[in-house]
Amino acid sequence: MAKFGIIGAGAWGTALTAILNRAGHHCVLWAHEREVIDGIAGNGRNPLFLSDIDLSGVTATGDLAVATDADAVLLVTPAQFLRSLCRQLQPHWRSDLPAVICAKGIETASFATMSEVVAAELPAAPLAVLSGPTFAIEVAKGLPTAITLACRDRALGLALVEKIGTQNFRPYLTDDVAGTEMGGAVKNVLAIACGVVEGLGFGDNGRAALITRGLAEMMRLAVAKGARAETCMGLSGLGDLILTASSQQSRNYSLGFALGEGKSLDEILASRRSVTEGVATAASVTGLAAALQVEMPICEAVAGLLYRGCGIEETIHDLLARPFRGELGSSAGHHPAQP
Numbered sequence: 001m002a003k004f005g006i007i008g009a010g011a012w013g014t015a016l017t018a019i020l021n022r023a024g025h026h027c028v029l030w031a032h033e034r035e036v037i038d039g040i041a042g043n044g045r046n047p048l049f050l051s052d053i054d055l056s057g058v059t060a061t062g063d064l065a066v067a068t069d070a071d072a073v074l075l076v077t078p079a080q081f082l083r084s085l086c087r088q089l090q091p092h093w094r095s096d097l098p099a100v101i102c103a104k105g106i107e108t109a110s111f112a113t114m115s116e117v118v119a120a121e122l123p124a125a126p127l128a129v130l131s132g133p134t135f136a137i138e139v140a141k142g143l144p145t146a147i148t149l150a151c152r153d154r155a156l157g158l159a160l161v162e163k164i165g166t167q168n169f170r171p172y173l174t175d176d177v178a179g180t181e182m183g184g185a186v187k188n189v190l191a192i193a194c195g196v197v198e199g200l201g202f203g204d205n206g207r208a209a210l211i212t213r214g215l216a217e218m219m220r221l222a223v224a225k226g227a228r229a230e231t232c233m234g235l236s237g238l239g240d241l242i243l244t245a246s247s248q249q250s251r252n253y254s255l256g257f258a259l260g261e262g263k264s265l266d267e268i269l270a271s272r273r274s275v276t277e278g279v280a281t282a283a284s285v286t287g288l289a290a291a292l293q294v295e296m297p298i299c300e301a302v303a304g305l306l307y308r309g310c311g312i313e314e315t316i317h318d319l320l321a322r323p324f325r326g327e328l329g330s331s332a333g334h335h336p337a338q339p
Contacts, residue, residue, distance in 0.1 A: 002163045003028070005067040005100055007085065008076035009036045009272060011049045012102060015140035016074055018053050019169050022142070028059045030067035050272070053140045059246070065092045072098040074130070075118065076088035078275040079105025079185075082114055086121035087189025095124035098156060100149075102130045104184035105277050106284035111291060113181045113225075126156050129177055130164075131184040132235040133243035139169065146170045148236035156259020172235060182222035187241040188278030189285050189299045190214035191252035193246035196312065210298060211245050217296040221285070222316070224292040228337065233262075244260075252278035256302075265306060282306050297322060313317075 002025045006017045009031035021027045031037050031046075037060040039047035044056035061067055068089060078087050082103050099122060101114045115127050132147035139145050149164070149171040151157030159335070161171045174180060190210065197206045217234045218241070231237060244250045250259065255276050257266045270275065282303040289296045301319055304310035 002026070003070045004163075005070035005073040006030065006076060007067055007073060007089075009033070009049065009080075009104075010039075010047060010076065011136035012056070012134075013074070013076035014046045014050045015134075016076060016102065017055060017058055018050075018140045019142070021055060021058050021162070021164060023166050025163070026059075027057075028061060028067050028070060029055070029324060030061055030064060031117065032062070034062070036060065036218040037191045050137060058090030058147060068092040068094070068097065071238050072100055072163070074100045074102050076102040076229070079103045079114060080108060080280050083107065083117045083121055084259070086118055089122065092140055093122050093125060097125060097158070098128060099125040100128045100130055100160065104131060104181075105190060105281045106288055107183045108280050108284040108287070111225060111284055111288040113178065113185070115177050115181060123149065126153055127151070127156060127177070128160055129180050129184075131180050131240065131244060131259055133239040135243070135247075138240070138247075142168050143172075144168045146172060146235055146239070148172055148180050149235060150174050150177045150236070152177060174234070176231040176233060177226045179222045179227030179229075180236040182227055183227055183234075183240055184231050185281050186214070186218040186221060186285055186299065187193055187237070187244050187268060188252045188276075189302050190218070190241060191244040192252050192256035192282065192302050193298050194304075195253040195256020195258075196252075196260040196302075197256075198253075199257040200312065200316070201260075207245065214245075214298050217298055218292075220294050221289055221292070221296065224289075224294045247249050251276045255279070259305065260300045279304075 003248050004020050004025055004027050006013050006029045009029050017027050017029045036046050039045050040055050040060035045051050103114050110274050118181045128151040140173045157173045165171050194210050196251050222232050248254045255268050285299050286303045301315045
């Protein structure tokens with residue numbers, strides 16, 4: 001048995017706590033909301049997120065010192081709040097305590113990845129990233145799930161796979177942290193684009209085209225960040241993109257769908273309790289892409305819709321008016337020797 005601290009009691013934090021708890025580990029779940037702490041302590045349920053999932057035996061706390069008294073800590077907080085959380089954790093963090101980053105995104109203020117944020121604020125912490133095609137409710141119910149665990153320290157990665165993995169929750173190990181993080185961030189923006197296309201009634205052909213061309217954008221940004229292109233073809237890239245860009249269960253896809261139907265962004269966000277990560281990430285992904293001189297027209301189009309007041313018809317027209325190109329990125333009449 002291992003002792004895990006889980007920082008963040010939203011849907012994903014609750015789901016991860018549930019699978020670790022069922023695997024027989026001692027789980028300490030940190031929550032900001034007093035209602036959540038009392039609910040778990042009183043009847044083994046999170047009253048705000050995944051309230052049907054049994055958390056009997058889980059310790060709920062609002063004390064970060066209690067949550068970090070563990071063998072490893074899962075950081076399951078919205079991406080844009082991760083830095084401030086890490087600063088609160090600094091007084092409590094042991095130098096040998098692994099941090100498993102479960103947030104997907106790029107920081108808007110700095111264009112830093114989540115591992116870069118944690119490395120800056122908790123420099124002694126051994127790092128891993130957990131990312132892949134996961135709907136929280138399905139994980140919490142114990143449905144079969146495969147996910148990427150990225151860690152540059154192979155021994156730590158193997159130990160985490162052994163502790164976190166179960167028959168139905170299967171981590172696949174990689175050392176490509178940058179590629180894993182790029183997939184998890186960019187797919188949320190692309191899912192918004194796919195939702196818009198579906199909300200407009202453009203059909204399955206249009207969504208398939210966006211997924212495929214969006215994957216090319218993801219790969220370009222990942223390589224520019226020093227990642228391996230093939231990582232984007234795995235669970236944390238293509239796998240997560242297919243899941244997130246194809247289902248109303250996805251907060252990002254459903255937000256895009258509502259935009260395509262004519263609802264305003266403010267109206268959509270006002271009706272939600274959970275954070276829709278792709279909204280902030282659209283700005284940070286395109287900012288990072290500009291800094292690295294990477295072309296990402298689909299992500300730019302989403303940022304235009306969300307932040308620059310661009311109309312949907314104008315945005316779609318501009319995307320469809322782009323010059324024809326070879327599939328590997330050249331002009332249509334040129335066939336490069338290298339992909």
